[in-house]
Every structure is written in C-alpha cells, then in structure tokens.
Amino acid sequence: MSLFFGFAVYFMIWWIGLFAVLPFGIKRSQEEAGDVVPGSEPGAPESVNFKKVLVINTILATVLFATYYWLRQSGFSLTELPFPGPR
Numbered sequence: 001m002s003l004f005f006g007f008a009v010y011f012m013i014w015w016i017g018l019f020a021v022l023p024f025g026i027k028r029s030q031e032e033a034g035d036v037v038p039g040s041e042p043g044a045p046e047s048v049n050f051k052k053v054l055v056i057n058t059i060l061a062t063v064l065f066a067t068y069y070w071l072r073q074s075g076f077s078l079t080e081l082p083f084p085g086p087r
Contacts, residue, residue, distance in 0.1 A: 018057050022053055
C-alpha cells in the first residue's frame with residue numbers, strides 16, 4: 001500500500017467517523033435550555049465540545065485504520081469466509 005493510498009483511506013475513515021461521533025457529549029438542545037439564539041434552529045445543541053469530538057474521532061479512526069491495514073497485510077480475503085452454498 002502506498003503512502004498516498006494509506007492517507008486517503010485514513011482520511012475517508014476519519015471523515016465518515018466524524019459524522020458518527022459528532023453527537024457525542026451533547027446533553028440538551030437550545031430549546032430545552034431555554035436559551036434559543038435568534039436565527040438558529042431550536043433543536044440545535046446548546047454547546048458542543050469540538051476538541052473532545054475530534055480526539056475521540058481521531059482515536060476511533062486510528063484503531064479502524066490499523067485494523068484495516070492489518071487485514072490487508074495479512075492476506076485475508078472475503079473468499080475465506082464460510083458462507084453457505086455452492087462454491
């Protein structure tokens with residue numbers, strides 16, 4: 001695997017994972033807090049700790065990429081999985 005390909009895969013895992021991790025740590029909406037900022041959606045979060053979200057996402061992406069890299073280097077193939085049916 002080339003360095004560029006590895007970086008591209010890591011970036012895709014990180015970016016997709018960001019949308020999964022983004023809601024972590026959101027406790028209540030602006031409407032629930034009673035402090036709706038004019039011009040914003042009442043269901044928008046009251047506050048978000050982006051530093052925490054980015055750290056969690058980076059750790060998750062690194063673990064997933066390491067697993068992907070290990071599987072790719074080990075020579076594992078989907079044809080090795082025991083699916084029922086004729087071969």
